[in-house]
Amino acid sequence: MNPQQGSSPPSGPRRPAGGPGRALGGLRHLRERGTHALRAHRSVVGNAVRVTTASCLAFYLCRYAFDLTPMSVYATFTAVSLGALARIPGSGRQRAATTLTAIPAGLALITLGTLLAVQTWSAVVGMLVIGFLVAYAGTTGPRIAGAAPGMQLLYILPCFPPYAPQDLLQRLTGFLLGAVLLALAQRFLMPEPRTPPFRLLLADAVDAAAALADHHGGPLPGQALARAHRAGEALRPSCVPPADLPASPTLAHKAMAHAAEAVRTLLARLETLHTVSGPHCAYHPETIALLSRIAAAARDTAAALRRGTRLRPGEGPSAAALQEELTPVRAHRAVATLDRLDADDRLVYLRRRSQVVQAADCAVVLVLATRLLLGDRTVDRSPAGHSFTYARVHVSRLWWQRLTIHLTPRSVIFQNACRFALGLAAARAIAGVLDLQHGFWVLLATLTLTRTTTLETWSAVRQALLGTLVGAVLAAGLLAAVHDRDTVYAVLLPVVMLLAFTAGPLRGLAWAQGGFTLVVATLFAQVTPSTWQLAPVRLVDVLVGSVIGLACGLVAWPRGAGREVRRSMAALCSAIADAIGQTTTEVVERAGNTDIFAVNRALTLARESLAQYQCEPREDPAGQPDWPAVLVAGADARRGGRVLPGRPGRIVPQEIGAWLHHAADHTAADYRALADRLRADRDAPHHGPQPLDIRGLLALAPPVPHHGPERERRAVSAALLLDSVIWLDALGADLRHIHREM
Template identity: 40%
Template sequence: MVAAAGFYLFRYGLDRPIAATYALFASVALGGLARIPGTGRQRAALMLHLLPVCWALVVVGTWLSVRTWTAVVGMLAVGFALAFAALGGPRLAGAAPGLQLLYILPSFPPYAPATLGERLLGTTTGLALLVAAEALVFPEPRPPSYRARAAHAARTAAHCATLLAEPPHTLSAADLRAAQEAGWALRSRTVPEAERPAGPGVHDRALAHAGLAVRTLLNRLVQLPAPPGGHPGPGVTAVLHAVARLATASATCLSTGPPPVAPHRELRAARAHLSAVSAGPAPAPAAGDGNGPAPFFPPAVLRRYAAVLEIADAALLLGPAADLAVHGRHASVETAQARFWYAGCRAPVLWWHRVRGHAGRRSVFFQNAVRIALALTAARLVAGVDTLPHGFWAMLATLSLTRTTMGETWRIIRVALAGTLAGALVVAAALSLVGTDTEVYAVVLPVWMLIGFTVGPVKGVGWAQGLFTVLVALVFAQLGPSSWRLAEARLLDVLIGSAIGAVFGLLAWPRGAHDEMRRAAAELLRRAAEIVVATGASVAGGGLSAPSGEPGHRSLQRAIILAESAYAQFQSEPTPFGGPPRRTAPRQVDWQATLMAGHHTLWGSEWLLEPPRPALGPAAAESVGGLGDRVAGRMLLVSAALDPGGDTPTGPVPVIDPDGKRFAAEPPGAPHLYYATVSWLGSLMTDLTRIAHN
């Protein structure tokens, strides 16, 4: 509808062939070549925001087409910038190919700045019609947003906390299943791309933080051990009830309710009281005749206290994260500066942090941007030097056929060339038979558009290329005299463009995110192991805590960022041998568990190093230090198995025994900090058990 309306309006209604061309290709760029996720209204909103960018690309492309070398340099800069903008989230990543086309089209001769107004008129009209059609024609129901999913998970956590606070202090099988499903609904591969909080802004960062916090909260709740003797103790009950109230208030806040200020303060007070209770002696009734020293709590009680404190910590992260996700820099809940460093930052600063974090060859965003920018630059250079007829078709082929893995690129190119050849034969026959009778092409074009834009995406790349070859021939036959040689030019351009894409796909990171995912996960676990050893040593030594912003923590934070971006691309790529996508193929590694292990390492280390900290006795200090070394050693073992560039051959991920996470004998009289550390290390061991799917 949009492509035909814009083209016919300017070509036959106003007799403006240049505006007709730009109206057509603007709608094809953002409506066909781009793959913007979300509903029609979401796509329309993004296109409106991108309209100034589209104008700028047409202007820059028009003025730089004066010389081949200026157009080539512009292609290198624009190509990299637009491809690298994918780090802003799935929507920008999906729009990038369409934006690339809006620069490619005007960057070819003739150099005609006098036609810039007509080019902008056609581009604006095509995009305006596309926005209206996306928003009004065939409206789609919006799936549950990430905020709604997080709110549901928070309500589920509140229900579980309430049940654990009241007799019989256990969760039924149905409750366990509901908690698992609520947490699973927040995993990135179960959330539609348009709903994922992947942007660099405060709201997206906080929403992702809230999702991680509520998943951790659910995980800790379902793993809470039963109270010894069936009596949880008043401090535990108060904390669990406060957790339930804060989780409920956070869910309400995520549903655009008030900030959970009072429940957050209440839980902080209840947690402080339970922490003080667990650090002191056992109550008087357990002290016997009162003549000897007051006894310590039994180890089972202290272990449960530590687990409940971890639950409280996860809920205390959820509250401010939910408030930030809704109210941004105007949030009311008090936040920890280290954990919510982005709370007071403005958008340009957060964008700079995101760009700086991915400005390196280990980032898949950087790799993809370099690959596509170099390929497009080479295609523009070849088209300019050899003066290919309709040379932008070669660049369009490079743009649309290059994939993140060499195997997938080669498969796509073979199919696309076969489709293009079939389409070229149809074009040659049609142009030879019909000749210059534009009325025939004008009648056939809308019908062929309907077929091409519906059948192509369904049947695959081969059909899409063949149908599009006929479509562009029908368009250009109405813009000027054409012969069967137009089909020859189309086939030659696609062949050259696909060859260039294949060459750069082979030279620049040909395995896509496959190796990068393993390398990033291995680096994440190595950094996590360093922090585990350092935290265990600090707790055992009783020294002053290091700030969470120290180099070790910053290195782990960056490793998590790179691993998360690699995982996002890894999920969308097919298997190395051309099989089904990762999300439907059998997996040997649970990469989500690897990412969660990194987050749990950061959070647990920050909690344990917060002052004041009681001193550990010699036996407890030795136990904590040895246990930290043991967990770190298992992290390094998994890391070595994952790393494709390590000294040892990459092999199956070892299965970690979760029962080996404690020593046989616990030191008598150990303070609550010992059990909090053991609980944290035990949760990391649980994460490690989930990584291997052997």
């Protein structure tokens, strides 16, 4: 559709068709399209220039200046593997840092590959183990995940005959040279632009929350609401550059992710407070006081985030004043709300009155998470510190938890690591048994063509074989025409590399494979005497690697995340049900312990399976449940498990605790029923979840006295009760939304 359709006709006289105005307009249109295309493709072209420059410079130095052939091959392939095959995210500085950080692992992989190449069986076992470990290491963050394919190649390259441990020093030196040159190119040659750090995005969102909290009734703050919406969206993982995501298992990244969750929830609660209350509603004085405290705490937090310096004792934002204001408001509102529950069977009044209290809770968590991010590990001593049990956990345990969280066949990351490891080991075994002339290419084809579904792998194989066939024909012609004139190959190498590394990402897999075939022919013709027969060898090796990739795709989880997303979401629903029971027990009986790690693990596995599922092509993507709504329910369950057990007070009398247990059991049973339905993978008859039985609660809850020694204790108990009711009500609303979408 023309983007101008539906717009008003232009004013002014029309120019004659075919006149100079139309010609100039056409030129302007072409110029605008060219400018837009240039900006869109700048990253691809820049990366091609960087990889070509680093790899060619490394090759020419080692091959022609030093006359060290093994060193030249490893220097070149290091730049190609970490620059073109890998997908390291981030700015030029971030990419260079990741490349340099990968040097110790690269040295170890090349050494192991060289030593294990002594026998086929040892190379195959090494490929199986190392292939899995390198692929699985991507669980620790986007940068390592992006570098993993290139790191695989660093082990693949030396694990083939000839067994030449005497060349190990040259190989390692070549790798170091290639990595350093690539890092320099990433940093200084057409570097990727810097993006705002996540900490500053967080500060912008906190500032937006402060501006929204400054609104104390009256007309809706349209600009503040729009700003808050933009700031909240900017913190979504899909909107943040992968290199800037707080996704690693470090304490700082965990605190940053915790702060991001808190500020997004704070923005949502403030937005709901202002929009539900109406455009001309006058706020209660205690609401205004609480909003003022929220705004002050948010501004201090934003200022600390922008400074980014480590906090000294007594410095930085504090949640003490906000907590002092929040405690009596929470108790007072709980008492006032209980008095009106008999006319509020749908909890409309309760939800509206609770918004500002929930917003204050989120602001407190935000302040503490920011303090932890900036070095204060004593935040768990705060009255709201129950959410920060990880604050004093040793960093090694945090890394261990992250590495083991996906160590299950139900994890798509584990499945992918197994699929790649099996494929690479099978390719190495076949290349060794058949004594293929260039077995390295077989493994390279298996590595680059294996996908998470058989359908996607078959599509990739078809494109790759077509591109390799065309590239092989062109390479055979080139080798036959040029023969052994190295000068011609040396002149052609940067041109062929630049075209291949540009056309591949822009035009698709067929162009990538065809271009890389030309690159290989031009490169190896300068290393060893080569004839036109090198081209068909390359085609046969790619065909063998493609068949192996297809076979592994058929054997190992051929449907990718299609079935796993249902299993992981069902497991998440079961974890939510368990968390509901455990949290309620801890709130009512002050006993037991909510297993937050179980909910975290289920939530992480579900998110990963959904992310992969959304990236896989589907023949019939319709008819799926609202999977993000299930993730929201998991986040709500985790939030209650973090916050409610740390609330002061005790639920009395015993009958009210029994009612809360009963209500929680019903909600948990509904989530278990949903889990069973998802596991069954069919539209079974079901009954929608029922709302909370508020009438039953009112029949048991005695009125809170307005005076006397028992008032304060009973008011705190009422606040704990209503916080738990709000939590269960939110989980029930999540469940009803999921059922509606199904």
